Amino acid sequence: MKFINFISNLDKRWIYLILALCIIIPFLFPVGFPMKTTPPVKSIYDFIEDSIPEGGVVLIGADYDPSTMAELHPMAKVIAAHALSNNLRVLFVTLYPQGAGMAQDAIDNVLKEWNKSNPENQKQLGKDITLLAYVPGVSAVVLKMGEDITQTFNEDGYGNKLSELEVMKGIKNYNDINLMVELAGSSVVLTWLIYANGRYGLKMGIGTTAVSAAEYYSYLQSKQAIGMLGGLKGAAEYEHLLDKKNVYGGRKDASIGMDAQSSAHIFFIILIILGNIAYFVKKRKEGK
Amino acid sequence: MAIATNFWIWIAALLTLAIYSFLYKDNPFYKFAEYLLVGISIGYGISVYWHNTIITKVYNPLVYDKNFLVLIPLLLGLLMFSRFFKNVSYLSRIPIAFVVGAGTGLSVPSSFEFLFKQVYATMPLKLDFGSLIIVVGVISTLVYFFFSLEHKGFVGRVSRVGITFIMVAFGAAFGYTIMARVSLFIGRIQFLLSDWLGIIK
Numbered sequence: 484m485k486f487i488n489f490i491s492n493l494d495k496r497w498i499y500l501i502l503a504l505c506i507i508i509p510f511l512f513p514v515g516f517p518m519k520t521t522p523p524v525k526s527i528y529d530f531i532e533d534s535i536p537e538g539g540v541v542l543i544g545a546d547y548d549p550s551t552m553a554e555l556h557p558m559a560k561v562i563a564a565h566a567l568s569n570n571l572r573v574l575f576v577t578l579y580p581q582g583a584g585m586a587q588d589a590i591d592n593v594l595k596e597w598n599k600s601n602p603e604n605q606k607q608l609g610k611d612i613t614l615l616a617y618v619p620g621v622s623a624v625v626l627k628m629g630e631d632i633t634q635t636f637n638e639d640g641y642g643n644k645l646s647e648l649e650v651m652k653g654i655k656n657y658n659d660i661n662l663m664v665e666l667a668g669s670s671v672v673l674t675w676l677i678y679a680n681g682r683y684g685l686k687m688g689i690g691t692t693a694v695s696a697a698e699y700y701s702y703l704q705s706k707q708a709i710g711m712l713g714g715l716k717g718a719a720e721y722e723h724l725l726d727k728k729n730v731y732g733g734r735k736d737a738s739i740g741m742d743a744q745s746s747a748h749i750f751f752i753i754l755i756i757l758g759n760i761a762y763f764v765k766k767r768k769e770g771k
Numbered sequence: 772m773a774i775a776t777n778f779w780i781w782i783a784a785l786l787t788l789a790i791y792s793f794l795y796k797d798n799p800f801y802k803f804a805e806y807l808l809v810g811i812s813i814g815y816g817i818s819v820y821w822h823n824t825i826i827t828k829v830y831n832p833l834v835y836d837k838n839f840l841v842l843i844p845l846l847l848g849l850l851m852f853s854r855f856f857k858n859v860s861y862l863s864r865i866p867i868a869f870v871v872g873a874g875t876g877l878s879v880p881s882s883f884e885f886l887f888k889q890v891y892a893t894m895p896l897k898l899d900f901g902s903l904i905i906v907v908g909v910i911s912t913l914v915y916f917f918f919s920l921e922h923k924g925f926v927g928r929v930s931r932v933g934i935t936f937i938m939v940a941f942g943a944a945f946g947y948t949i950m951a952r953v954s955l956f957i958g959r960i961q962f963l964l965s966d967w968l969g970i971i972k
Contacts, residue, residue, distance in 0.1 A: 496794065496795060499794045502956075503956075503960075506953070506956060506957055506960050507960055507964070510960065510961070510964050510970075510971050511964075511970065511971070550955070551955070552958060553954050553955045553956075553957060553958020553959070553961075554951065554954045554955070554958070580815065580816045580819035580820065580823075581812070581815070581816075583819065584815075616823055616827070617819055617823050618823060618824075618827075618828070619820065619823070619824055622874070622877065622878070623877075626877065637827060638827070673885075676885065677878070677881045677882060677885045678877075678881055681881050681884050681885045681888070682881050682884075692951050692954075693947040693948070693950040693951035693954060694944075694947055694948050694951040695947075696947050697940065697943045697944045697947050698944075701889060701892070702889075704892050704905070705888050705889050705891070705892030706892070707885075707888055707889075713947070714947065714950050714951055714954055715950070715954035715957065715958075716950065734972070736958075736961065739961070739971070740954070740957040740958070740961055743953075743957050743960070744950065744953055744954065744957060747953040747956075747957075748949070748950070748953070751949055751953075
C-alpha cells in the first residue's frame with residue numbers, strides 16, 4: 484500500500500525529469516531500435532521514385548509553424564531531397580503566413596546539403612525548387628491554383644516573377660503537377676483533399692502530426708490520398724528509404740530521434756500500467 | 772563538441788529553456804517568453820499580410836498596372852471596419868454576406884462529393900476480414916449515435932459493439948497524441964544538444 488500511495492502522490496515534476504532523461508540519454512548513447520517501413524509511407528516514396536518522369540513536378544504544402552516543426556519539417560526536407568534526387572522540380576506552397584518561413588528554411592537546408600553531397604549535379608533556387616509566395620484566402624487559393632498557378636501567386640516567396648522562373652516552365656495548373664504532399668497538423672489537409680483532389684483530381688499524399696494521423700487513415704482507405712507520413716515515425720521511415728539510395732547527405736533529423744521516441748514510449752507504458760494498478764488497488768481498498 | 776557562436780541560436784535556446792521552466796513552476800522567464808511569442812507572431816503575421824496582400828494584391832495592381840477592378844474587393848474589405856462605428860456598422864454585413872455566400876457556394880458541392888467518396892469507401896468491394904471490420908464498425912458506431920430509439924435489446928447490443936469501436940479509435944488517437952507530444956519535445960532537445968551545445972551531430 485505504501486508503494487501505491489507513493490505512486491498516487493508522486494509530484495509530477497519527477498515524471499517530467501525522468502521523461503527528459505529518457506529522451507536525452509538515447510541521443511548521447513544511441514541504441515538503434517529496429518524500424519519497419521509501413522505501406523502508407525512506402526507508397527508515397529514509390530510514387531515519387533517510379534511514377535513521375537524526369538522534370539515532373541512535386542508540390543509540397545508547408546502549412547505548419549514552429550509548434551509542429553519537430554514532426555513536419557523533417558518530412559518537408561526529405562521529400563524535397565527525394566524529388567531532387569530524381570531530377571524532379573519542387574514547388575513549396577503555404578496557406579499560412581508562418582509556413583513561408585518554414586518552407587524557406589527547408590529549401591535552404593535541402594539545397595545546401597544536396598549541393599554539398601552532389602557537386603556534379605548542383606540544384607538551384609528558381610530552376611529546380613522554389614516557394615510560391617504566401618497569398619491569404621486558403622480555399623480560394625487552392626481553387627484558383629486549379630485554374631492558373633502563376634496568376635494566383637504572381638511571384639515566388641523571394642520576390643521573383645513566377646512567369647520568369649525556369650522552375651515554372653510548362654506549369655499552368657494542377658494538370659501539370661504530378662503529386663502534391665500536404666504537410667500540416669490542422670484541418671487544412673481537408674481543404675486540399677476537398678478542392679484540389681476532389682474537384683481537380685490532383686494526386687495527393689499527406690504528411691501530418693501524429694495527433695492527426697489516426698483521423699486521416701480513412702482517406703487512404705477511400706484512396707483520396709495515395710499515402711501518409713504520420714508524425715516523426717513517418718518522417719524517419721521516409722529518411723530510412725531515401726538513405727538506401729545513398730544520394731543525400733543531410734542530417735536525418737527524424738531517424739536520430741527514434742531511439743528517444745521509443746524509450747519515452749516505454750516509460751509511458753510503465754506509467755500507464757502503474758497508474759492503473761494504483762487506481763484499482765485503491766478502489767478495492769476503499770470498497771472494503 | 773562545439774557550442775554555438777551564432778547569437779540567434781543562443782536566443783532560441785534560452786527562450787526554449789525559459790518556456791520549459793514552467794514545468795518546475797510559473798516564473799517571470801516563462802511569462803516573458805510567452806508574451807514575446809504572442810507579440811512576435813502577431814507582428815510577423817501583420818508584416819506578411821501587409822506585403823503579400825496590401826502591397827502585392829492591392830497597391831501594385833492599382834498603381835503600376837492601373838487595374839481599377841481591385842477597388843471593388845478593397846472597398847468590400849474596408850467595409851468590414853464599419854463595425855467599429857455604431858451608426859454605420861450594418862455596412863459590414865455586405866462583405867460578410869459576400870464571404871458567406873461565396874464560401875457556401877464553393878464548399879457545398881465539393882463537400883458532398885468528398886463525403887460520398889468516404890461513404891463509398893465503407894462499402895465492401897470484396898469479402899474479406901478487413902471489409903467486414905469496416906462495415907460492422909461504421910454501422911454499429913452510427914447506431915450508437917442514433918438516439919431516436921432506446922438503446923435496449925438488439926439496438927442496445929449493436930450500440931455496445933459501436934462503443935467498443937469508438938474506444939479503440941480513442942485509444943489509437945491517444946497513443947498517437949503521446950507520440951506527437953514526445954516528438955515535439957524531441958525536436959527541442961535535438962536543437963539544444965545539436966545546434967546549441969554541439970554535443971551530437
